[in-house]
Amino acid sequence: MDAIGGVRGVVESLLPGLIFIIAYIVTGNLAITMAISLVEAVLQLLLRMVQRQPIMGALSGVCAVALCLVWAWFTKDARNYYLPGFITNVAWIIALLTSMVLKVPGIGACIEFIRRPTFSGFGAWLDAWRSDGPLYRAYTKVTALWIALFALRLLVQLPMYVTDHVAWLGTARLIMGVPCFALVIWISWLLVADPLHRHGELERQEKQY
Known part of the structure; x- marks a missing residue:
């Protein structure tokens, strides 16, 4: 839940698409639907600003909705x-x-970069986690799981x-x-948690010696 912004993050992520599809089904008018969707996205951003909460998520949401609406408007579809x-x-x-x-x-590279950001010694950084067989296989x-998710979306x-x-x-x-x-975040965590924990323990032991 933390990774996806908690309950509010879930709601804010689902609302733009939900409002777009409901508005289009009810009105059948693309222009009205676009106006409603854009207003909703901007209201989310303004609400966070008024509450003095981080706005990057809401701001990226506004940009994403705007991009989608531009595509729909210029193609009239x-x-x-x-x-x-x-x-x-x-x-x-x-x-x-x-x-x-x-x-x-x-x-795996994304996870490792979050764990240990590096901008030099890239080869040693790669070897440090790729040489760990169980961790490499988990990554x-x-x-592959994430590739399957993106492919399934396209297939459906x-x-x-x-x-x-x-x-x-x-x-x-x-x-x-x-x-x-x-769901995929959760399954990913189940696959990675144990080998990553063991890898971290080995790193700590090596630093002690």
Whole structure:
């Protein structure tokens, strides 16, 4: 829950897509739908500012909604509200597959960079965690899991996009958004927790000697 911003983070992540799809189904008017969606995103940002809470999450949400609305408006097609999401999924798949080919599992590299940020001695930094067999295998599995999530989103949602089923597409996007994201984070933690803990213990023992 902390990773996805708690209950409020879940609500704020789901609201833009939910409001867009409901407004479009009710009004059938793209311009009205866009106006409602944009107002909702801006209100989230203003609410955080008034409450003096961090605004980066809400600000990024406004930018994401604005980008999606621009796509939909210029193409005059409500389906294209979801097009940037497809592009993002494809980009992640390509990046993570490339990392697997290079034998530097992308999710593992992200976790290790968060643990030990480095801008020099990159080779030694890589060897420090890639040489740990159980940890490397866990990172490989987790990276494959995330590739599967992004691929599943495309497999399920692209046919709805092509066949112009906007309501079903919006519903699938909501279900496969934060809920699936949270589930994959949890499974990733289950896979990585033990080998990462053992790796950390080994690091501490090496520093003692």
